[in-house]
Amino acid sequence: MENCHCHSATSVQPGTVAHPSAHPHPLDPLSAVEISAARQILQDAGKLTETSRFPQVLPVEPEKATVLSHRAGDAVERRLVLTVLDTATGAAAEAVVSVSAAELISWIPLNSHEHPYGQPQYLFEEYDLAAEIVKADPQWQAAMARRGLTELENAFAAPLAPGSFGRADEVGRRVVRSLTFMRNFPGDSPWAHPVEGLIVHIDLTERRVIRVEDDGDIPVPAAEGNYTPEFTGPARTSLKPIEISQPEGPSFQVDGNQVSWENWKLRVGFNAKEGLVLNTVTFRDGEEDRSVLYRASVPEMVVPYGDTTNTRFWISYFDAGEYLLGKNANSLKLGCDCLGVIHYFDGFVADDHGNPVKIPQVICMHEEDYGILWKHTEPGQDSVVRRSRRLVISYFATIGNYDYGFFWYFYLDGTIQVEAKATGIVFAGATLPGVPNRHAPEVAPGVIAPVHQHLFCARLDVAIDGLENTVEEGEVVGIPMGPENPYGNAFTHRRTVLARESEASRLADTAVGRSWYVTNPNRLNRVGQPTSYHLIPQPGPTLMAQPGSSVAERAAFATKHLWVTPFDPAERFPAGDYPNQHVGDGLKRWTAADRDLQNTDLVLWHVFGPTHIPRTEDWPIMPVDYSGFMFKPYGFLDQNPALDLPDGAAKHGAAEGGCCAD
Structure with missing residues (x-):
């Protein structure tokens, strides 16, 4: 097994900018050359200074x-x-630039100082900077001293997006809040030692503390929360190896992306905000590659x-829109x-200065x-x-x-499944041991973890046998x-056809098996029904x-399990392009137009994810x-498409005739 330090990125040093490839595919991810070229175009246009930074760099899809x-x-x-x-x-x-033409196309100021506000994503x-401002602040130092916390070199300042609450000293400013955690020693996990009730509000532009809240005297939990082998002891020896072998190699073929x-057939993409993007997904039926999805992420x-x-009521992370999921992606091992x-596929993102950074092996396929x-x-x-495989x-x-x-x-069999896996460390606070708290269960002596949700939004730019689709809601009905x-x-x-946007913001209902069908009214299967795919929620x-x-x-996108909109290239992110400190944007505003949804180019937005009561x-x-x-395909194909799978029994030593006889 390779070493499992599985988060790394490699800077690509700036230098002489080469010309971008003349013949990439339109949906290829950004390359290091393209990111460098885009920065140089802005530099040459006189748009950059020593204090210019790049919170977000994304491809413009044609x-x-x-x-x-x-x-x-x-x-x-x-x-x-x-x-x-x-x-x-x-x-x-x-700014929009053409690296093909070496041209600045547009430069549009963002009005982040006026309603409805909205700030660019955070820079690494x-x-x-936030940690430096916190630790230099006399009020924070006094609050730590009052608690008897004197080894300030072991303090960890956790900067967090502030939300949007209309506070006069925050609106229109680039603000971050910082909570404090302690380490008992260098290398200790700080999450186990929250300094409860201490909140520092920071203006990042003016590089100063706006105010400090210091509420309560709950002791910092002393028990460690470390989980690596040097703290947990020897690994168990009872698990026997599982070997995965494909002596003839994998069954997939890769040509670029x-x-x-x-x-x-599909194209694999990657960008700094969404991370993994899949494009032009088709399923072969006989001699025809039939389209299923144009784009999915x-x-x-x-x-x-x-x-x-006060320590946590304002927390509501938008992990793509505030922090950038792709820019924070791991290098997989x-x-x-x-x-x-x-x-593996490598990925390229821009660092804070607009220079390309390579994230090796950012996408894994097997x-x-x-x-x-x-x-x-x-x-x-x-x-x-x-046997099935995927x-x-x-x-x-x-x-x-x-x-x-x-x-x-x-x-x-033509099915696509999307799965999100949430792991890591619950966000901890401190309590007096044994004190009940209906909002934050105690997960370790003196350590609480608040109830919270992880609500993901998938964007499915559907293309069932083409771009003219309709969505129907299905239910089972007792008589x-x-x-x-x-x-x-x-x-x-x-x-029931969801004919307009006003009809197509929906909640799932397991009591009636509610689900949704994306149909193509212009193509019929062999029993005379429109071809379709079936979105089955696990609500x-x-x-x-x-x-x-x-x-x-x-x-607002997270208030429904499903939204359906007509395709609009400007509608990419369900909470809007800049949700950081924004009062609200995205699906709720777009669907107020109540656009027609029948027999047209559609996008499905599906919300899913766990509601976490920590244990x-x-x-x-x-x-x-x-x-x-x-x-899943539902009437998309005329029969089970996996009838021609080979019998695998002989390769695994089954008796003659085996369990898989033809």
């Missing part, structure tokens, strides 16, 4: 018609959109906390994150056995069995105390006893914050919490 008509060798214009922040003044702008250097696996998530204390015969796909036994005959494409991002894995599974149900056993199902609670609360406005077993590091959904 129009769908350009992508769908593209052929290898075609010239492609490559554009980037760069958010530029002047750290000396707080002024920000959004601002985390260190184009992947082919069995009947599936998890572009936003919110982590709202349910605590009422064999034996740590992925097992088997692996293909195959997994997945048990039985289909089986039947006729009386007096051997069983006929075929293609796994994944990445992990670490945002502060939490780690998130995003896994896309492709199955042999009252009577002439239509004389024996009481009958039930049926119904599907949990939506946003628990009350209507009218700040987070309910800012994370003692989540400490000091929590086992993975799984959530997700399925996207």
